[in-house]
Amino acid sequence: xxxxxxxxxPTPLPDEVLAAGARQMINHRGPxxxxxxxxxxxxxxxxxxxxxxxxPFTASGTGGLEAAIANLCxxxxxxxxxxxxxxxxxxxxxxxxxxxxxxxxxxxxxxxxDPEAVREALRVAPGARAVLVTHxxxxxxxxxxxxxxxxxxxxxxxxxxxxxxxxxxxIELRADEWGVDVVVTxxxxxxMAPPGLTxxxxxxxxxxxxxxxxxxxxxxxxxxxxKDLKDGEAFTPFTPAIGVIYALHAGLRRLEAEGIARVFAxxxxxxxxxxxxxxxxxxxxxxxxxxxxxxxxxVWMPDGLDAKALLDRLRVEHxxxxxxxxxxxxxxxxxxxxLGYVSDEAVLAGLGALEAVLPRIGGPAARGAEDAARxxxxxxxx
Amino acid sequence: xxxxxxxxxPTPLPDEVLAAGARQMINHRGPxxxxxxxxxxxxxxxxxxxxxxxxPFTASGTGGLEAAIANLCxxxxxxxxxxxxxxxxxxxxxxxxxxxxxxxxxxxxxxxxDPEAVREALRVAPGARAVLVTHxxxxxxxxxxxxxxxxxxxxxxxxxxxxxxxxxxxIELRADEWGVDVVVTxxxxxxMAPPGLTxxxxxxxxxxxxxxxxxxxxxxxxxxxxKDLKDGEAFTPFTPAIGVIYALHAGLRRLEAEGIARVFAxxxxxxxxxxxxxxxxxxxxxxxxxxxxxxxxxVWMPDGLDAKALLDRLRVEHxxxxxxxxxxxxxxxxxxxxLGYVSDEAVLAGLGALEAVLPRIGGPAARGAEDAARxxxxxxxx
Numbered sequence: 186x187x188x189x190x191x192x193x194x195p196t197p198l199p200d201e202v203l204a205a206g207a208r209q210m211i212n213h214r215g216p217x218x219x220x221x222x223x224x225x226x227x228x229x230x231x232x233x234x235x236x237x238x239x240x241p242f243t244a245s246g247t248g249g250l251e252a253a254i255a256n257l258c259x260x261x262x263x264x265x266x267x268x269x270x271x272x273x274x275x276x277x278x279x280x281x282x283x284x285x286x287x288x289x290x291x292x293x294x295x296x297x298x299d300p301e302a303v304r305e306a307l308r309v310a311p312g313a314r315a316v317l318v319t320h321x322x323x324x325x326x327x328x329x330x331x332x333x334x335x336x337x338x339x340x341x342x343x344x345x346x347x348x349x350x351x352x353x354x355x356i357e358l359r360a361d362e363w364g365v366d367v368v369v370t371x372x373x374x375x376x377m378a379p380p381g382l383t384x385x386x387x388x389x390x391x392x393x394x395x396x397x398x399x400x401x402x403x404x405x406x407x408x409x410x411x412k413d414l415k416d417g418e419a420f421t422p423f424t425p426a427i428g429v430i431y432a433l434h435a436g437l438r439r440l441e442a443e444g445i446a447r448v449f450a451x452x453x454x455x456x457x458x459x460x461x462x463x464x465x466x467x468x469x470x471x472x473x474x475x476x477x478x479x480x481x482x483x484v485w486m487p488d489g490l491d492a493k494a495l496l497d498r499l500r501v502e503h504x505x506x507x508x509x510x511x512x513x514x515x516x517x518x519x520x521x522x523x524l525g526y527v528s529d530e531a532v533l534a535g536l537g538a539l540e541a542v543l544p545r546i547g548g549p550a551a552r553g554a555e556d557a558a559r560x561x562x563x564x565x566x567x
Numbered sequence: 568x569x570x571x572x573x574x575x576x577p578t579p580l581p582d583e584v585l586a587a588g589a590r591q592m593i594n595h596r597g598p599x600x601x602x603x604x605x606x607x608x609x610x611x612x613x614x615x616x617x618x619x620x621x622x623p624f625t626a627s628g629t630g631g632l633e634a635a636i637a638n639l640c641x642x643x644x645x646x647x648x649x650x651x652x653x654x655x656x657x658x659x660x661x662x663x664x665x666x667x668x669x670x671x672x673x674x675x676x677x678x679x680x681d682p683e684a685v686r687e688a689l690r691v692a693p694g695a696r697a698v699l700v701t702h703x704x705x706x707x708x709x710x711x712x713x714x715x716x717x718x719x720x721x722x723x724x725x726x727x728x729x730x731x732x733x734x735x736x737x738i739e740l741r742a743d744e745w746g747v748d749v750v751v752t753x754x755x756x757x758x759m760a761p762p763g764l765t766x767x768x769x770x771x772x773x774x775x776x777x778x779x780x781x782x783x784x785x786x787x788x789x790x791x792x793x794k795d796l797k798d799g800e801a802f803t804p805f806t807p808a809i810g811v812i813y814a815l816h817a818g819l820r821r822l823e824a825e826g827i828a829r830v831f832a833x834x835x836x837x838x839x840x841x842x843x844x845x846x847x848x849x850x851x852x853x854x855x856x857x858x859x860x861x862x863x864x865x866v867w868m869p870d871g872l873d874a875k876a877l878l879d880r881l882r883v884e885h886x887x888x889x890x891x892x893x894x895x896x897x898x899x900x901x902x903x904x905x906l907g908y909v910s911d912e913a914v915l916a917g918l919g920a921l922e923a924v925l926p927r928i929g930g931p932a933a934r935g936a937e938d939a940a941r942x943x944x945x946x947x948x949x
Binding site: 192194198204206207212214243245246247248278282371379380381400401403404424425426427428429432506508 | 572574576577578579580585586588589591592593594595596597625626627628629630633660661664665666753755761762763782783784785786804805806807808809810811814882888890891
């Protein structure tokens with residue numbers, strides 16, 4: 186029983202997305218598919234807030250990050266990587282695996298990067314090809330300030346590449362306005378579709394860089410992928426994940442029907458409610474309020490208690506599925522996802538289940554999590 | 568209207584596969600998903616006819632080919648590539664993109680490679696790291712003799728890597744018995760699932776090679792992918808295409824319920840029926856009978872007629888979707904797919920539609936395609 190999926194991805198699918206994803210296969214080189222993909226990419230561009238191409242690779246989000254490195258870098262290039270958690274480290278590791286000299290701007294897990302540290306890194310490495318930043322660090326629930334970082338990077342020749350896998354469509358990210366060169370996201374987070382596709386937006390500067398970058402690439406080639414992506418009819422060079430594209434088409438349509446500003450407001454409201462709820466139970470969120478991600482909340486376990494016992498009971502006894510910690514936070518935090526198609530009911534059920542389970546595993550017996558959350562859900566703009 | 572999907576992939580999905588693929592998302596790090604993936608990979612190993620690991624990458628089949636190169640080769644390695652069509656060329660191009668010295672064993676489109684030509688190439692390049700072969704060349708409908716090629720390659724230190732994207736589960740391919748080191752397939756062909764996953768089997772020899780191969784890799788890393796693929800519970804390093812795994816689990820179950828020997832016999836029978844049918848219309852298959860792929864039949868257009876007119880009418884007037892030619896065969900052939908979940912009814916409908924449309928676009932007005940096919944369908948073992 187997984188009644189309430191409260192993960193930072195995959196997120197629950199709305200009924201119409203499930204139905205769309207369950208349609209029979211069609212020719213991925215035929216006009217019907219070409220129109221669906223073109224419409225989907227048009228909607229994606231609006232959600233990315235970019236006029237530039239958005240490229241649909243059949244892959245996990247990690248594949249999109251690799252595609253960015255493979256298209257922008259040459260062997261030996263210097264890259265500045267903001268490392269504020271598991272996913273920041275991963276992005277840096279990918280760049281390193283492909284032969285980049287990686288200058289890591291490391292901040293303690295649970296903190297956001299100070300944008301001035303990026304300025305300093307670019308002073309140390311003025312020839313850096315790119316700056317890699319994780320927008321919503323899914324391991325800690327911290328949001329890095331991409332707008333401020335972009336303003337700094339834009340004063341240098343470096344490209345800004347943002348891992349927005351768990352943020353795009355949940356947290357404001359204005360690619361063109363802020364001057365972000367490459368934004369990478371996944372289908373299975375705020376976009377309300379199943380995993381299987383990664384979307385990558387590419388600015389003009391990044392296109393120009395990709396034309397001279399010398400890392401080998403074939404599957405991830407931006408140029409190959411872009412070739413037949415026309416506005417009215419779009420086709421991919423290799424057979425795409427057709428069912429995921431059907432689903433993402435429906436997910437983006439739903440997102441646009443709600444309105445992107447309302448979607449962001451909904452995520453802010455729910456994130457505040459969750460933070461109030463866990464605090465009512467005497468628990469402490471990892472991220473400070475001012476740089477908390479609206480996509481998920483990582484929460485410290487009470488001293489001496491292991492997250493696994495909590496997560497197992499939540500799942501088995503309450504049908505509530507949350508995630509554990511990663512790396513140095515394994516066992517020490519649980520992560521409450523609240524992005525994409527998440528209902529107030531699910532969030533309240535998650536808080537209620539926490540309240541019920543915590544005392545049974547030796548944790549605090551506080552009450553009032555649902556009330557605290559309800560209060561915010563009732564007052565904040567819906 | 569795409570009533571009859573007669574492509575060499577994607578292929579139509581059986582009802583239970585559609586239903587499985589439409590299940591709600593679950594935690595890809597939880598026990599329920601771990602069991603489904605482990606079961607799916609167990610079934611895949613039986614269909615690959617291997618005791619070795621089968622790795623599930625979220626990607627198109629082309630991604631699986633790239634993964635093979637990235638894990639087995641070092642920059643400057645020599646690789647022998649059999650080029651007997653579009654997909655053989657693609658595999659060679661991938662190896663070249665990653666810095667391999669590619670010795671192309673090119674045969675005219677429409678012919679299978681003579682295994683002796685592979686022996687000769689390995690004599691010229693005795694230090695070749697790998698031999699790349701396309702099993703069913705989807706651009707021409709030709710089947711290369713992988714068993715004979717394997718017997719030759721096994722006498723050398725080279726690894727044998729087979730692109731079985733459109734053959735695995737349709738045409739016999741005994742990975743371990745024949746000594747094929749790496750087999751790559753896609754979910755959307757004979758395995759009756761939607762596109763989005765590529766499966767890659769890896770022999771012990773290939774594992775050993777991957778441990779010293781120096782091409783950069785991260786997303787495609789065999790070692791990273793294998794790490795948590797246990798028999799009872801399997802997990803992937805990056806969020807996998809959960810819905811496609813649900814579907815592939817159901818597709819493989821269906822394939823095993825039918826029995827792999829019967830599945831191969833069914834494909835042989837249908838392929839013969841299609842060839843008889845198109846010949847009754849005065850058309851000529853591209854491949855000779857003795858090396859025709861059982862997955863699809865590429866057919867020459869009558870002189871002076873363009874395939875596009877035929878394909879458009881088939882689709883619009885009859886709901887029959889076939890594929891056009893690629894590369895030098897564009898416009899000059901149409902490709903009739905008959906692999907995976909293809910029914911006698913669909914094959915007969917395809918032939919009937921060809922019979923109806925051909926005279927209307929200035930082609931032969933022959934009749935009897937369905938009768939010729941029915942005769943074979945009635946007599947050959949079901």
